[in-house]
Amino acid sequence: MAMQEGLRQLDGANQVKVHGRTSRTQFPIPLFWTASGVEANVTGSELWVELESDYAQYEPWISILLNSEPISRLMIPKGRQWVCLFRGMNPETIKNVRIVKDVQAMSGDPDASLIVHGLKGNGELKPVEDRPFKLEFIGDSITSGEGSIGAKPEEDWIPAWFSGVLNYTTLTAVALNADHRVLSQSGWGVMTSWDNNPNANLPAGYEQVCGLLTGDKNAALGAHEPNDFAAWQPDVVVINLGTNDGGAFYNQEWKDPNTGKVHKQRLNEDGSFHPEDLASFEQAVQAFLIKLRKNNPKADLVWAYGMLGLPMMPAIYRAVDTYIRQTGDRKVSVFQLPNTNEHTIGARMHPGRLAHEAAAKELSGYLKELLKA
Incomplete structure (x- = not known):
C-alpha cells in the first residue's frame, strides 16, 4: 500500500484530526478519555489503523464511524496490531473515517x-477542517x-457496556456540528465519589491532560x-456532576x-441532608466554577x-447563584436534563x-441559543 505514515506528522499537516485531550509531545498518540480518537478524510479502497492496547483488567473498546455512521x-x-477500517470501497470518493474510544479513562x-x-x-489523505464550535463535557458514569x-x-461492571x-x-456535538471533548469517570463527583471517597473528584485533576490516571506508564x-x-478553547463547558455526591449521603x-x-x-434523622455537608458540596461547586x-x-x-434524579438540584442552583453574585460572571447557568424512566433505562x-x-x-436546543449570542 502506498500510504503508511505516523499520525503525528499527519496531524501537523492538518491531515488527521486528533480528538480528546492528549499530550502534544507524545508520539505515538495515546487516547485517554471517552470519545477521544482520530479522524481522517481519505480516498482509496481500503484503510487500516495500527493500534497498541494493554490492560490488566479493563480492556479498551472502539467504534469505527464511516461518513458519520457507526x-x-x-x-x-493486548499488543500491537493493524485494524481494518474499511475495504473494497470506491477508490475515488472521499471517505470520512473516525475511530472513537468507547471506554473511559480507567483510574x-x-x-x-x-x-x-x-x-x-492505498489512497490519499485530505485535510480535516475544524467544526464551527467546540464543546467540553465533564461528568461521571452518565x-x-x-x-x-x-x-x-x-x-457486570465491564468495559463492553460503555x-x-x-x-x-457525542449526540449533542453532532446536533450542533461541533468538535467535543469528554472528561468523565464513573462513580466520581465534584466533591466526593458515590462511596464518600474525597479523592475521587473531577476538579482535582482538571488542569492535567488526564490527571485521574495513575502509574508510571500513564x-x-x-x-x-x-x-x-x-491550544483548544471550548465555546461551552457542560458540567454534569452531582449524582454521585448525592449518592454518598446514602x-x-x-x-x-x-x-x-x-x-x-x-x-439528618428525618432523612434530609446535613446542612454542613450540603454547604461543603455547594462550596465545591463554586470552587470548580472558579477553576473552569x-x-x-x-x-x-x-x-x-x-x-x-434531582436530589442535588436545589444545592446546585444555590451554588451557581452564589458564584454569579460573588463574581459577576453572567455566562454561567443551570440546565435540567430529562430524567431517565422505565422506558429509557439501559444496562446497569x-x-x-x-x-x-x-x-x-x-x-x-439550549446550547444552540447560547452559541448564537
Missing part, C-alpha cells in the same frame, strides 16, 4: 492504555456512556502533563487507608444535571440509548 465496534486485544487499572501508531491505505449499550438486565457514540455528549504517556488550554463511610480519617456525607473560568475565560459554563440501571438521545435533544 459501522463497527470491537475490543482491542482503577494503571496498565490500561490505547495508543494509535499510524495509518496505511457522561462516560456507561449502560448506554447492552441489555437492560446487565449488571459507549462514546451512543452518548449524549505518566510516561503524558497523562500528568499540564493541559494546554490555549452510602457507607469511607476510611482513608493512609491516615485512618473517616469521610461521610451525613443525613480561569482556564476557559470566554466559554459559557452550563451545569447540566438530572438524568438520574443507567441511562440507555433513548435517555441519551432525549438528553441530547434538550441540551443541544
